[in-house]
Amino acid sequence: MREQHTVIDDTPERSVLARLILPENSVSDDPLEELHGLATTAGTQVVGELIQRRSTIDHGTYLGRGKVDELREMVEKTKADVVIFDNELNPGQTRNLEKAIGVNVIDRTELILDIFAAGARTHESRLAVELAQLEYSLPRLKRMWTHLSRQAMGVGMRGPGEKQLEVDRRLAQKRIHDLKQELSKVESRRQRQVASRRDAPTVSLVGYTNAGKSTLMNALTEAEVLAEDKLFATLDTRTRRWHLPQWGTVLLSDTVGFIRDLPHSLVASFRSTLEETRQADLLLHVADASNPDVFAQISAVYKVLSELEIEEKDTLLVLNKIDAIESPAMLNRVLDRYPNAVPVSAADGKGFESLIEAVGDALGREFIDLDVEVHPGNGKLLAFLAAKGEIASQTFESEVVRLRVRLPVSALGPVRQAAIAYREVNDRRASREQTIDESSVAPIDVADEVSPPSASDVA
Ligand SMILES: Nc1nc2c(ncn2[C@@H]2O[C@H](COP(=O)(O)OP(=O)(O)OP(=O)(O)O)[C@@H](O)[C@H]2O)c(=O)[nH]1
């Protein structure tokens, strides 16, 4: 059974969900679950679902011919008002699909933009959303006009003509220009504000949407940030003081959540909202360990962080919702890959002591000891390690150079990006269990499907 997400609007449009799955796409047991959550959050009532597995996309209509017919029949039968695609469609595909099916067709990006638009409350997030929406619609103006003219003038009438389209395009470009300027002003103001407030170390919560960031913030700081079972409940950044027993006070920020395939323009327009995250001393990456897609969600978050150029930071992975995990095997699978992650439940407070200890450790630490594997041809990284770190040992093999090195935490970025693999020597969990024999530490597995986690997640 799927969770029901809170609905923004109470006059539900009826939607049919569609997705094309290519052989290279990795999908969970329920490939439309996330889109379902998004569609209900946006206020539609889902009345049908259709999936096609195919080796390539059809350039004209995305889905194959037969599936498009099936989709049209489903829309007629369920009296749907709109078809929502989980894939990204180009303007031509949308137009062709609308022609074939007879109702509005929107893609995942447009849906996410809608949710953001409905939820944006502050001046800053409104500007960000408007910019992202305009950038999305600019290449699609023609389709929109075709729509309008079809409605206004009936079939067979001519569209508004190139001239009107050109005027609109220019207006949109002008507005985009103004919004960008306004946002960059907001961004500099924000940068100064955040910098001036740094009377204490700063910690920023990041993570997939609905992972429980706001709930965790509330539980840790007694803040009253809105947390609900809705995708993108938080769109702005809030900062609160968090008192770590026996350590002191830090500033903890909660901010907008991420999602896979987040539209690039949206990521870019939320730069200023993410200023606290950019300037943070430590990121707490909150993941929903009870979600079957947790690995994909973790890597999606690393991907967005790198798009925002904020991945080179000390990051602690927090595995939330352990109270809701069905089998312990699942948690162990995640911990096998991220042994330094801290399991917690924001709902019942389990794991908070370890979390506080881990945050205190991470903030207090300036150097870390790493085992690093480097490709022998990567002279640049080898030189970097020699210059920045203290090399305790190194062995050369034909395919790999293995080093043990003590590095300043601030120099971790290039290791994350260019090493074949790396792991922290003093694994927090291992030391708790008093496993002192370091040769027994499991093999390094960083360079596979998940983007490089930070130093504190690997060990
Ligand atoms: N069972 C369980 N549910 C949790 C836990 N933490 C959060 N939740 C629920 O998960 C849902 C999302 O929580 P939020 O705190 O709003 O998540 P968020 O990461 O801030 O989400 P966005 O702001 O939308 O990105 C809510 O329904 C919470 O009650 C937990 O530890 N256990």
Ligand SMILES: [Mg+2]
């Ligand atoms: Mg939130």
